[in-house]
Amino acid sequence: xxxxxxxxKEQIIEALNLQDTKPEDIDDNAPLFxxxxxxxxxxxxxxxxxxxxxxxxxxxxxxxGRKILxxxxxxxxxxxxxxxx
Amino acid sequence: xxxxxxxxxxxxxxxxxxxxxxxxxxxxxQRSGLGYTEYIDTIYRQVLPVAEVKHPSESLFAxxxxxxxxxxTRTTLLGLIAMQEALRxxxxxxxxxxxxxxxNASTVGGMCDTxxxxxxxxxxxxxxxxxxxxxxxxxxxxxxxxxxxVGFSEHIATISTACSSSxxxxxxxxxxxxxxxxxxxxxxxxxxxxxxxxxxxxxxxNVDKQFCRPFDxxxxxxxxxxxxxxxxxxxxxxxxxxxxxxxxxxxxxCNTNEAFHPTSPSPDGDGAYEAMKTALAMSGHSLExxxxxxxxxxxxxxxxxxxxxxxxxxxxxxxxxxxxxxxFTGHTLAAAGAIEAIYSILAIRHGLIFPNLNFSEKMEELSxxxxxxLLEGYPVNNVISNSxxxxxxxxxxxxxxxxx
Amino acid sequence: xxxxxxxxxxxxxxxxxxxxxDIFQAPLVHTDSNLLACIEPDYKPFxxxxxxxxxTRTLKMGLTAxxxxxxxxxxxxxxxxxxxxxxxxxxxxxxxxxxxxxxxxTALNPTxxxxxxxxxxxxxxxxxxxxxxxxxxxxxxxxSFENALLDSIMMIQEGASHTLxxxxxxxxxxxxxxxxxxxxxxxxxxNSQDVxxxxxxxxxxxxxxxxxxxxxxxxxxxxxxxxxxxxxxxxSEEKLATTLRNFSQSADLVICGRNGDSNHxxxxxxxxxxxxxxxxxPFKHLCGEYDTxxxxxxWLGAWILKAQQLPASWFPMQEQLTAPVHxxxxxxxxxxxxxxxxxxxxx
Numbered sequence: 001x002x003x004x005x006x007x008x009k010e011q012i013i014e015a016l017n018l019q020d021t022k023p024e025d026i027d028d029n030a031p032l033f034x035x036x037x038x039x040x041x042x043x044x045x046x047x048x049x050x051x052x053x054x055x056x057x058x059x060x061x062x063x064x065g066r067k068i069l070x071x072x073x074x075x076x077x078x079x080x081x082x083x084x085x
Numbered sequence: 086x087x088x089x090x091x092x093x094x095x096x097x098x099x100x101x102x103x104x105x106x107x108x109x110x111x112x113x114x115q116r117s118g119l120g121y122t123e124y125i126d127t128i129y130r131q132v133l134p135v136a137e138v139k140h141p142s143e144s145l146f147a148x149x150x151x152x153x154x155x156x157x158t159r160t161t162l163l164g165l166i167a168m169q170e171a172l173r174x175x176x177x178x179x180x181x182x183x184x185x186x187x188x189n190a191s192t193v194g195g196m197c198d199t200x201x202x203x204x205x206x207x208x209x210x211x212x213x214x215x216x217x218x219x220x221x222x223x224x225x226x227x228x229x230x231x232x233x234x235v236g237f238s239e240h241i242a243t244i245s246t247a248c249s250s251s252x253x254x255x256x257x258x259x260x261x262x263x264x265x266x267x268x269x270x271x272x273x274x275x276x277x278x279x280x281x282x283x284x285x286x287x288x289x290x291n292v293d294k295q296f297c298r299p300f301d302x303x304x305x306x307x308x309x310x311x312x313x314x315x316x317x318x319x320x321x322x323x324x325x326x327x328x329x330x331x332x333x334x335x336x337x338x339c340n341t342n343e344a345f346h347p348t349s350p351s352p353d354g355d356g357a358y359e360a361m362k363t364a365l366a367m368s369g370h371s372l373e374x375x376x377x378x379x380x381x382x383x384x385x386x387x388x389x390x391x392x393x394x395x396x397x398x399x400x401x402x403x404x405x406x407x408x409x410x411x412x413f414t415g416h417t418l419a420a421a422g423a424i425e426a427i428y429s430i431l432a433i434r435h436g437l438i439f440p441n442l443n444f445s446e447k448m449e450e451l452s453x454x455x456x457x458x459l460l461e462g463y464p465v466n467n468v469i470s471n472s473x474x475x476x477x478x479x480x481x482x483x484x485x486x487x488x489x
Numbered sequence: 490x491x492x493x494x495x496x497x498x499x500x501x502x503x504x505x506x507x508x509x510x511d512i513f514q515a516p517l518v519h520t521d522s523n524l525l526a527c528i529e530p531d532y533k534p535f536x537x538x539x540x541x542x543x544x545t546r547t548l549k550m551g552l553t554a555x556x557x558x559x560x561x562x563x564x565x566x567x568x569x570x571x572x573x574x575x576x577x578x579x580x581x582x583x584x585x586x587x588x589x590x591x592x593x594x595t596a597l598n599p600t601x602x603x604x605x606x607x608x609x610x611x612x613x614x615x616x617x618x619x620x621x622x623x624x625x626x627x628x629x630x631x632x633s634f635e636n637a638l639l640d641s642i643m644m645i646q647e648g649a650s651h652t653l654x655x656x657x658x659x660x661x662x663x664x665x666x667x668x669x670x671x672x673x674x675x676x677x678x679x680n681s682q683d684v685x686x687x688x689x690x691x692x693x694x695x696x697x698x699x700x701x702x703x704x705x706x707x708x709x710x711x712x713x714x715x716x717x718x719x720x721x722x723x724x725s726e727e728k729l730a731t732t733l734r735n736f737s738q739s740a741d742l743v744i745c746g747r748n749g750d751s752n753h754x755x756x757x758x759x760x761x762x763x764x765x766x767x768x769x770x771p772f773k774h775l776c777g778e779y780d781t782x783x784x785x786x787x788w789l790g791a792w793i794l795k796a797q798q799l800p801a802s803w804f805p806m807q808e809q810l811t812a813p814v815h816x817x818x819x820x821x822x823x824x825x826x827x828x829x830x831x832x833x834x835x836x
Binding site for chain 3: 016017018019020038042045046049052053058
């Protein structure tokens with residue numbers, strides 16, 4: 001899980017072109033949207049694209065997406081739950 | 086004082102009809118144009134519903150009355166068909182008979198055809214007749230081809246403000262008339278379905294896999310459509326001197342930007358509220374005098390909340406009858422404003438209120454619900470027609486009965 | 490055209506160093522690639538990093554030119570925002586077309602689609618400035634900026650005190666190639682500063698973002714007044730000549746869009762015949778040819794009227810002004826189809 005979260009942070013930074021952010025700047029539990037990283041609804045769509053391209057997980061419903069994309073922690077948990085044990 | 090602006094001719098083609106009469110018939114029969122694409126090369130052919138004009142492009146040449154020729158895109162052909170009906174309807178045999186401007190609207194120009202040959206166009210190894218389509222990608226291509234065939238040589242322009250494009254074309258034409266620049270303008274828009282746009286809206290996750298359900302609690306998005314519509318606008322003095330038959334008056338309009346988000350409206354509908362309020366004030370009519378609102382009603386999660394809130398804020402507990410006709414035509418983007426302006430005229434002239442198809446459950450955010458049954462013999466004097474788009478571009482038109 | 494409007498502020502991002510510094514001391518940038526690309530400024534002082542990260546070139550150039558124009562005008566609220574662009578963000582359009590194929594229509598990033606929309610720059614300006622006023626975008630080749638100008642003049646006639654009016658265009662390598670296939674550009678490399686001497690089919694490509702704050706009244710800061718305006722669509726040479734003659738009787742200077750393209754040079758020859766003996770400044774060796782190059786020509790004319798001098802390095806062929814310039818005739822056309830004439834006056 002720690003490995004996954006580290007990789008996720010790098011992928012988020014690359015996908016969203018967060019030039020001034022380093023992986024260690026992102027707290028596992030900090031909200032990605034609004035206050036935290038200051039992401040918006042277009043970023044949330046881009047993060048769903050990231051999940052689909054990198055982890056082959058498709059999120060259909062944007063309402064469901066909002067829950068999954070709360071934080072790096074929630075994303076990592078979702079990815080883990082979708083992967084075969 | 087600026088002159089009044091009258092509508093003296095209309096023409097259209099959509100998934101529910103090849104002309105205005107065909108559209109009226111389908112609206113009355115409550116027959117939707119939604120289905121699955123025959124002509125777009127996409128993996129979503131059987132998945133995402135669209136409202137497609139039921140003719141392959143080859144047959145559109147005949148409907149448009151022009152010989153089959155490379156370089157004429159579907160966007161141009163749809164536009165030409167609607168244009169010719171509008172001119173016929175207004176009794177114009179020759180657009181040169183009076184100084185006449187043409188304001189067109191388009192969101193992706195000839196993308197419908199260009200996207201099929203784009204990879205050949207950029208491949209130096211390939212050559213052929215597809216090169217005729219190189220210049221058709223931009224939005225001016227369809228406007229100029231229509232202008233050249235029909236004979237417009239006075240003012241021409243093309244507007245692109247996403248889903249409010251043709252509402253803005255009507256507004257721009259009306260303003261040119263009111264400023265005394267030209268006595269007659271033909272305004273509207275044309276839009277053909279493309280794989281580009283379908284994938285664009287799908288990437289925004291706001292396309293419904295079911296037939297779209299505007300203002301329904303369970304809605305999940307829009308369905309795209311295609312079509313074209315044009316309205317002939319004339320100044321009052323010209324229309325009188327020309328003895329034109331007047332269908333209705335374009336009595337008010339407003340364009341405003343929401344400055345909220347690149348693609349989403351504000352949750353309280355600030356832009357929609359302002360557009361409707363200002364357009365109605367310009368028309369000189371009161372809130373009580375509005376009998377029907379043809380809402381933008383795309384059935385996306387955000388639009389319907391925002392637009393519904395704006396209706397409740399503006400009209401309080403006396404929200405007029407309203408419906409979205411997008412379940413009939415799909416969301417025709419650049420053509421939507423002009424198509425729905427014509428539907429507003431039909432509502433006035435035939436005493437009709439069109440049903441909002443596919444509605445079953447009230448939205449939790451709103452206290453109002455759309456009309457779900459066709460109403461006939463209903464007196465309609467003033468209609469507000471809304472078109473709201475990406476980039477916060479909002480437009481409302483007020484169309485009023487002509488009393489003589 | 491009724492009344493006049495005044496240019497209170499302006500800004501240009503172009504292939505020349507026009508964004509900052511003194512243009513009258515600026516060197517001439519030239520190329521022999523047949524493509525004059527913009528000198529892009531540092532965007533960070535204008536656009537917050539969090540917004541900048543998603544934007545492609547056209548959006549950055551358009552938004553930054555608009556913001557700099559607002560600064561220059563000293564009018565903080567932009568009022569109606571009206572723009573023209575022939576092609577919008579080509580980079581985003583190209584990217585989305587390709588990603589549809591590359592990812593087989595699945596898992597597509599929406600950003601290029603959103604940004605390919607022609608009104609996205611207008612939306613961004615409004616969003617950045619929290620400006621809810623009238624907002625419109627024209628997309629009609631060589632009439633794109635000009636219709637935006639007409640709309641702005643109408644807005645001022647209708648009572649707006651000022652408008653933000655601009656144009657933006659980019660040329661990508663891919664689009665350069667596409668247009669070369671239908672003969673838009675010269676087939677052999679030409680040094681851009683010699684483009685007028687190399688009369689042959691085609692011209693050189695360019696790009697730029699140019700914005701103006703237009704006002705209903707003159708101020709000591711005004712650059713110039715726009716006092717006349719005509720657009721002609723595919724005119725005959727006779728109609729062009731008649732219109733040009735009736736349009737302006739008293740130009741001290743002609744600024745024209747001549748571009749070395751022998752296919753359409755005859756229209757400029759019609760103009761030459763209408764204004765014999767009037768000094769002429771062509772501007773396409775500075776910015777290249779593009780749908781909204783007319784905005785750059787207007788920017789140049791307004792500067793000359795205000796400063797009463799020519800940018801010397803840009804016009805080595807022209808002697809410095811000896812008499813005051815009170816009135817400029819501007820004439821441009823885009824590949825022979827959309828013809829535009831403007832009358833500019835000293836304030």
